[in-house]
Amino acid sequence: MNITLKLYANLSYLLPVHAKHNAVQVDLLEPISIHHLIDLYHVPREQAHLVLVNGVFINPEERDQVDRLKQGDVIAIWPPVAGG
Amino acid sequence: MAWTRKFLRVNLTDGTIKTEALNMDWAREYLGQRGLATRYFVAEVDPKVDALGPDNKLIMTTGPLTGTMASTGGRYSVVTKSPLTGAIACSNSGGFIGAEMKNAGWDMIIFEGKAPSPVYLYVENDHAELVPADDLWGKSVWATDELLHQKYQDPQLRICCVGRSAEAGCLYSAIVNDLHRAAGRSGVGTVMASKNLKAVAVRGTKGVGNIKDPIRFMKTVAEQKKVLADNAVTGAGLPKYGTQVLMNVINEMGALPTRNMREVKFEGAHAVSGEAMHEPRKSDGKPNLTRNAGCFGCTIACGRISTIDRGHFSVETKPEYWGNSGGLEYEAAWALGPDTGVDDLNALTYVNFLCNEDGMDPISYGATVAAAMELYEMGVITQEDTGGIELKFGSAQALVAVTELTAKGEGFGKILGLGSKRMCEKYGHPELSMTVKGQEFPAYDPRGIQGMGLTYATSNRGACHLRSYTVSSEVLGIPFKTDPLATEGKPELVIAFQDATAAVDSSGLCIFTTFAWSLENIAPQIDAACEGDWSVEKCAELGARVWNLERDFNMRAGLTSADDTLPPRLLKDGANTGPAQGKVAGLAEMLPKYYELRGWTTEGQLTPETRARYGLPS
Structure with a gap:
């Protein structure tokens, strides 16, 4: 299963060096939860404040579900940020 | 108390300046700044007044915490009737002039009438005078600021002024203070220019006193500064990425208005994002962002100070734009970028510099260009209208060219200066104006x-x-x-x-x-500073x-x-x-x-x- 992982703002430094535009392609051999995925990239869970899958916000309680990520999904993560 | 309890009334028609006592009954109901100035404004101005006529008034106003040690206590507002919307305008700015006005001993300045020829107001504590500004008229914001600083030989002089766009009648002109902060929206600068008022220069050395309970105020202010420092947004995210961190957020969720709001995602968003502003350029190895910046008393410091690549087409022959200046904030970056389809960070930074240099609201300006680009693609606006400029979505060259015209009120820039609503009506397509009450949308679909x-x-x-x-x-x-x-x-x-x-x-x-704060954090600071129960x-x-x-x-x-x-x-x-x-x-x-x-x-x-x-x- 292929997905795209994007880490933004103060999480950018956790991306591998070959990442482009804050994104990496991730090959998953088996379905994993969002929490499992962000643990693999050493993103502190409390820093994964805004988690969007295909642009839709994922509540913290959904992030342990192993079937939440599907083939081709784009998951984008931010620490607490704001602006305007 | 925190209020100075007095304000200046400047009659530009007859050149008189009076000191008046602040109406404390109104202050207890409307506090200050936006609220209190609005109370004065509705009491003194006929709602049907011509916004650009002499009977409109323009109020520059501080709040009771402006100039105090409270974090971010440097704000001031401009209240007037807007020529863009016909509604009340209240535009808020940071920088340093608000605190300076308060330090000079004034809660507000009410401008009324129209000067027979260009003037500026000079205030040094209790001294206030109107000075002829014929030599400043026709100058940009940046040139005006430099000339006044040279004249008074005081680096601490704080200046707000209008640029050439306002003088030319651009309906969304801003009042720019401290070179790159602005009371930006609704054309408050256009009103100021209509009164032949070029600038306000202020020096205040009195300090801000009159705090109701100074010990409680200092204690609560210190506690609340810690809340800002410990918060991930105000303590870390905003200082590092500024408001521009939102570019990728809003794009990822499909709410980034693109090409005059025809689309909701922009393929070039990353190239003009807060993250991109940190990435080293190929040409000189330097990032767009030099550093962050704070306004008076601010412990967040979200401001952006940036440079343009010297080899970029927009500035390669213009060394005056090679230095650091106010960089892109999210709303400006969106209007000038995704809304026009331009993904060139250097071009957007240059155009943003021009908006500061000649006092244009970059939101209204960018959104107006976006509407013009749609009309151009439809063939309604032609190269005959634009003076040969190919005003296509995504063209950085076109964006730069029309900005240089609009900043000075020349050529097709005169049309763009009308704003999106009037321009789209003029070309028979009012439905393409992305506005409410005549004012252009910001960056959220x-x-x-x-x-x-x-x-x-x-x-x-x-x-x-x-x-x-x-x-x-x-x-x-x-x-x-x-x-x-x-x-x-x-x-x-x-x-x-x-x-x-x-x-x-x-x-x-x-x-x-x-x-980081709610009214639970803010009310105790007001209550410690101001008489009454807040x-x-x-x-x-x-x-x-x-x-x-x-x-x-x-x-x-x-x-x-x-x-x-x-x-x-x-x-x-x-x-x-x-x-x-x-x-x-x-x-x-x-x-x-x-x-x-x-x-x-x-x-x-x-x-x-x-x-x-x-x-x-x-």
Whole structure:
């Protein structure tokens, strides 16, 4: 299963060096939860404040579900940020 | 107390300046800045006044916490009737001039009439004089600032002024202070120029005293500064990425208005994002962003200071633009970038510099260019109109060329200076103007963030994100997360944000504190500084009072509930992609409930009961 992982703002430094535009392609051999995925990239869970899958916000309680990520999904993560 | 309890009244027609005592009964009801100036404005100005006529007034106003040691206590506002919207305008700016005005001993300056020839106001503590400005007229903001600093030989002199766009009648001209902060929206600079008032230069050395309970004030201010420092947004995210961190957020969720709001995602968003501003350039190895910057007393410091690549086509022969200056903030970057389809960070930075240099609101300006680009693609605007410029979506060259014209009010820039609404009407396509009450939208598509649709439609100064920033809740989860695609509960949310914002805007503090603070953190600071009881409840009531007073002015000015609407593109055309695909802005589901909760009639008019509840003038 292929997905795209994007880490933004103060999480950018956790991306591998070959990442482009804050994104990496991730090959998953088996379905994993969002929490499992962000643990693999050493993103502190409390820093994964805004988690969007295909642009839709994922509540913290959904992030342990192993079937939440599907083939081709784009998951984008931010620490607490704001602006305007 | 915190108020200086006095203000200046400057009659530009006859050149007189008077000191008047502040109406403390009004101060106890409307606090300061946005609220108090609005109270003065509605008492003194006929709502049907010609915004660019001598009978309109322009009030520069501070809040009771402006110039104090409270974090972000450097704000000032400009209240007048807007030539862009015909509604009341209140534009807020940081930088240093607000605190300087307070340090000189003034809560407000009311300008009335029109000077027979160009003047500027010079204030040094108790001394205030009008000085001929014929030598400054025709100069940019940056040139004016430099000439006045040279003349007075005082680096601490704080200056706000208008640029050449305002002199040329551009309807969304800003009043720029401290070179690159601005009372930006609704054409307050156009009003200032219409009065032949070029600049206000202020030096104040008195300090801000009159604090009701100084020990309690110092203690609560220190506690609340710690809250800002410990918060991930105000203590880390904003200083590092500024507001520009939102570019990728809003794009990922499919709510980034693109190419005059035809689309909701921009393929070039990353190239003009806050993250991109940190990336080293190939040419010189330096990033666009040099450093962050703070306004007076601010412990957040979200401002951007940037440079343009010297080899970029926009500046390669213009060394005067090679230095550091105010960089891109999110709303400006969006309007100049995704809305015009331009993904060239250097071009956007240059155009943003020009907006500062000649005092144009970059939101209204960028959105107007976007509408012009759509008209050009349709063949309605031609190269004959533009003077040979190929005004295509995505063309950085075209964006740069028309900006240089609009900044000086030349050629096709005269047309762009009309703003999107009047320009689209002129070319027979009013439906392509992405405006409410004649003011251009900022950077959030209301099909993907429903609360912003109601925010825009009901904003007292026309489309604006800073009247109720429900993005905080709907996108960022501050103070709690709501579903951006739902309309249910949004009227309540919008009202809570509108009222809290009006209260903060009346205090002298910056609205960005509310990413970490609520009125629970703000009210104790006001209460320690100002006489009277400033509880959380009273602050919220103050906000509602200000909101209703502004609304009442607009209704008397001739606006109706028919003006509380959105362009047909947002009400009829579904979003083209993303989570909101196929969805339109659900305004009809929210507006009646909003009126009801506000205590207004179904026609959006204040009822006698609502008027009595807030003690509004009849």
